[in-house]
Amino acid sequence: MLWFGATGQAPWSLSLLLAAGYAAWLALWTLVVVLVSTLAARGRDALLVLLTAWAVAVILVPRWAPDMANSWVALPTRFEDNIKVQREYLALGDSHDPKDPKFAALRDKLLAQYGVTRVEDLPVNYKGVLAVEGERASSALFNRYADAAFARQEKQNAIVDAFGWLSPALALRRVSMTASGTDLATYRRFLEQGERYRYELVQGLNRIQAEALRYTDDTNPNKENRVSSTHWKAFPEFRYEPGTPADALRRAAPAGLVLLIWLAAAGALAWLLAGRLGRTVR
Amino acid sequence: MKSLSFELRLIFRSRLVTAALLLLLLLSAAAVWSGMREVARERQTIARVGPLNEQDVASVARRNAESKEGGNPAYYTFYSTWDPPSDAAFLAVGLRDVAPYVLRVRALGLQAQLYEGETFNPELALSGRFDFAFVLIYLAPLFVIALLHDLVSGERQAGRLRMLAALPQGARMWRRRVGLRCALVFACMTLPACAGAAFSETGVLNLAVVLLVAATYLAFWAGVSLLVATRGWRSVANATALMGAWAVLTLVLPALANVALIRAVPVHQGVDLMMAQRQAVNGAWEVPRDETMRKFFAEHPQWQDTAPLPSTFHWKWYFAFHQLGDESVAPQVQAYLAGLQARQAWTERLGWLLPGVGAQAILHRVAGTDLPAQLAYQDGIADFHRRIREFYYSYMFKDRAFGVGDYAKRPQFAPHMADRVAPPWSIAALCLLGWLVLLRGMKLLARINAGS
Numbered sequence: 109m110l111w112f113g114a115t116g117q118a119p120w121s122l123s124l125l126l127a128a129g130y131a132a133w134l135a136l137w138t139l140v141v142v143l144v145s146t147l148a149a150r151g152r153d154a155l156l157v158l159l160t161a162w163a164v165a166v167i168l169v170p171r172w173a174p175d176m177a178n179s180w181v182a183l184p185t186r187f188e189d190n191i192k193v194q195r196e197y198l199a200l201g202d203s204h205d206p207k208d209p210k211f212a213a214l215r216d217k218l219l220a221q222y223g224v225t226r227v228e229d230l231p232v233n234y235k236g237v238l239a240v241e242g243e244r245a246s247s248a249l250f251n252r253y254a255d256a257a258f259a260r261q262e263k264q265n266a267i268v269d270a271f272g273w274l275s276p277a278l279a280l281r282r283v284s285m286t287a288s289g290t291d292l293a294t295y296r297r298f299l300e301q302g303e304r305y306r307y308e309l310v311q312g313l314n315r316i317q318a319e320a321l322r323y324t325d326d327t328n329p330n331k332e333n334r335v336s337s338t339h340w341k342a343f344p345e346f347r348y349e350p351g352t353p354a355d356a357l358r359r360a361a362p363a364g365l366v367l368l369i370w371l372a373a374a375g376a377l378a379w380l381l382a383g384r385l386g387r388t389v390r
Numbered sequence: 391m392k393s394l395s396f397e398l399r400l401i402f403r404s405r406l407v408t409a410a411l412l413l414l415l416l417l418s419a420a421a422v423w424s425g426m427r428e429v430a431r432e433r434q435t436i437a438r439v440g441p442l443n444e445q446d447v448a449s450v451a452r453r454n455a456e457s458k459e460g461g462n463p464a465y466y467t468f469y470s471t472w473d474p475p476s477d478a479a480f481l482a483v484g485l486r487d488v489a490p491y492v493l494r495v496r497a498l499g500l501q502a503q504l505y506e507g508e509t510f511n512p513e514l515a516l517s518g519r520f521d522f523a524f525v526l527i528y529l530a531p532l533f534v535i536a537l538l539h540d541l542v543s544g545e546r547q548a549g550r551l552r553m554l555a556a557l558p559q560g561a562r563m564w565r566r567r568v569g570l571r572c573a574l575v576f577a578c579m580t581l582p583a584c585a586g587a588a589f590s591e592t593g594v595l596n597l598a599v600v601l602l603v604a605a606t607y608l609a610f611w612a613g614v615s616l617l618v619a620t621r622g623w624r625s626v627a628n629a630t631a632l633m634g635a636w637a638v639l640t641l642v643l644p645a646l647a648n649v650a651l652i653r654a655v656p657v658h659q660g661v662d663l664m665m666a667q668r669q670a671v672n673g674a675w676e677v678p679r680d681e682t683m684r685k686f687f688a689e690h691p692q693w694q695d696t697a698p699l700p701s702t703f704h705w706k707w708y709f710a711f712h713q714l715g716d717e718s719v720a721p722q723v724q725a726y727l728a729g730l731q732a733r734q735a736w737t738e739r740l741g742w743l744l745p746g747v748g749a750q751a752i753l754h755r756v757a758g759t760d761l762p763a764q765l766a767y768q769d770g771i772a773d774f775h776r777r778i779r780e781f782y783y784s785y786m787f788k789d790r791a792f793g794v795g796d797y798a799k800r801p802q803f804a805p806h807m808a809d810r811v812a813p814p815w816s817i818a819a820l821c822l823l824g825w826l827v828l829l830r831g832m833k834l835l836a837r838i839n840a841g842s
Contacts (some may be wrong), residue, residue, distance in 0.1 A: 146726070151626050152540070152626050152629070153628050155629050156536065156629065159629065159633055160532075163529070163532055167415075167529070168520075168529065168530055170517045171517050171518060171519065171524060171588065172520045174513075174514040174515075174516075174517060174519075174520075175424055175519060175520040177511075177514060178425075178487075178511075178514060179427065182431070183509050183510065183511065184509065185435055185439065185492055185508060185509065186490065186506065186507075186508055186509045187439050187442075187443075187470075187490075187494055188439060188442060190494070191443065191445075191446050191468075191494075192573070194446070195446075195449075198449075198453075238614065257490075257509055261511040261513075264511050264514055265511070265513055265514075268513070268514065285513075291513065292511070292512065292513050295512065318648075
């Protein structure tokens with residue numbers, strides 16, 4: 109991990125967070141081993157208790173917690189979401205049809221703005237304007253459903269995170285995934301940037317349709333409309349903007365705190381017991 | 391009988407052992423209950439989406455009431471398909487938490503629809519589900535180890551070993567002890583599963599295979615425990631060695647094997663097929679329409695007696711290039727399936743060596759939640775999709791009018807249950823390994839008496 113930081117492959121703060129997380133994990137187990145060995149009457153009992161604790165904390169709870177989260181907060185199937193989205197999409201109106209009454213208000217506003225009475229007289233291609241508006245409305249609809257699905261998944265993850273109080277392995281996993289950028293938030297970030305890129309691309313095309321084509325040409329089925337390829341060559345490439353380390357630190361903080369409290373509790377107990385043990389020996 | 395009840399009392403006098411057995415019973419019961427709830431949820435979802443899709447079809451029919459062209463309903467009508475959970479699915483969730491068990495398809499290119507994933511939370515899917523298979527494969531060995539690791543060393547440390555070894559029927563006493571402890575673990579493990587099977591009306595043969603797998607897997611771990619317990623080490627050393635064996639056999643080796651398998655048999659994702667098919671379909675707009683139709687008729691001569699394409703858009707051309715798009719990725723589909731099947735075959739072979747992998751594979755097979763079951767569902771969808779296509783083609787290519795009444799003639803999906811017979815070789819290999827190890831352990835145990 110130090111090597112990651114030193115070679116600049118990962119920010120220092122996140123490498124340190126990762127190292128600190130795993131160091132806390134190892135320290136916690138060291139303390140727990142000492143504690144249990146102090147308390148247990150025989151070495152064999154200590155071993156059995158520790159192995160049980162490990163099996164529960166590392167194997168059982170990390171499987172059981174997601175099950176609980178899944179049954180408390182159910183995700184809708186893609187099947188149902190698709191049908192619901194389709195229904196709302198149809199209710200938005202057909203933005204490919206310049207005569208769709210759902211877009212009459214937009215048309216009237218445009219006509220008033222430019223002081224003309226027919227869409228043919230507008231200085232912009234009305235079909236293109238309609239496409240921009242349709243894409244805006246449908247993307248807002250799709251994003252609303254995507255946000256709802258992610259909100260549910262985040263709720264599920266919050267439940268699993270709460271189980272970190274029961275099993276510090278879950279808290280460690282949260283710290284680890286957040287620092288490495290392999291958690292749900294990072295995944296969502298990538299998807300949303302991809303979607304934003306797609307949206308800008310489509311709206312760029314729609315704006316070309318609105319500005320570079322004439323309405324009378326665009327609605328003429330016998331005319332082939334083409335625009336120069338320089339337009340799309342000007343479109344930017346997709347570039348992923350990773351989140352800032354500060355952002356990751358903030359996301360990892362609650363789980364880090366859980367891990368620290370575990371460590372502090374184990375440390376305090378060990379301190380108390382060591383004091384008692386010291387007195388008995390004396 | 392008297393000595394058996396004496397041994398039983400001896401076992402239950404230890405609070406640790408009693409607590410362990412109760413805990414196992416509780417875990418197994420919780421896993422079975424959780425699996426049954428999951429199955430109930432799946433059934434509810436399946437029951438819910440059917441009517442929802444019918445509403446959708448009714449709205450398609452309303453919107454296209456004026457058009458008599460078969461292409462409009464063919465394009466807009468979705469069909470519901472579903473893969474009902476089997477009578478043993480509650481035992482092992484398997485792939486069903488990430489792969490869809492309800493999927494809607496329409497007459498367009500199938501390859502762009504078949505690999506649509508289900509919405510799932512990747513963080514939750516990370517560690518796998520808490521089900522009966524998990525409790526049996528990962529947790530039950532720990533209980534066997536806890537109950538057997540100090541079988542001999544405990545007596546030695548208590549100073550009773552010499553006396554026990556001198557008993558005239560000592561060998562039988564050891565057998566009774568091991569048998570009783572294993573039987574108790576087996577009972578705690580499988581009683582909830584039997585109750586679940588009774589509620590779920592699981593087939594007797596399926597339940598028998600599950601019980602056999604559970605017994606054999608526990609026998610393997612009892613055997614391993616005895617191999618270590620009879621070595622004359624102290625209890626702590628036994629426990630450490632056995633935990634190490636458990637970690638290596640159930641966690642480390644399967645994980646390493648999985649990584650090796652993924653590297654050795656690379657499989658492209660279904661989404662790659664989706665992309666390739668889409669590229670072909672999008673490219674088809676630039677291909678001369680007659681060329682597309684010629685290609686289509688060469689593959690599907692039964693539709694060639696149709697009117698020539700009009701100068702304007704016609705749906706039959708559109709659907710023809712969608713189907714050609716599917717057929718253009720057929721070699722990739724074959725390679726994809728071959729890769730998946732190769733992985734499956736290697737996993738099976740791995741199961742001959744690693745009893746955890748073997749037992750899990752058999753349980754998932756019996757539960758109908760493994761990869762072959764998922765592929766069988768996809769096959770069922772592909773068959774159904776063929777019928778959907780033919781249904782609409784009989785309107786489009788024959789220029790028959792598609793009226794509102796024709797919606798009722800749509801083909802209906804009928805799920806067909808996947809073949810859930812576990813490969814006999816896998817069961818035989820697991821049994822051979824499990825019972826041989828136990829036999830060896832028992833022999834070593836009997837020697838304690840003979841040798842002393």
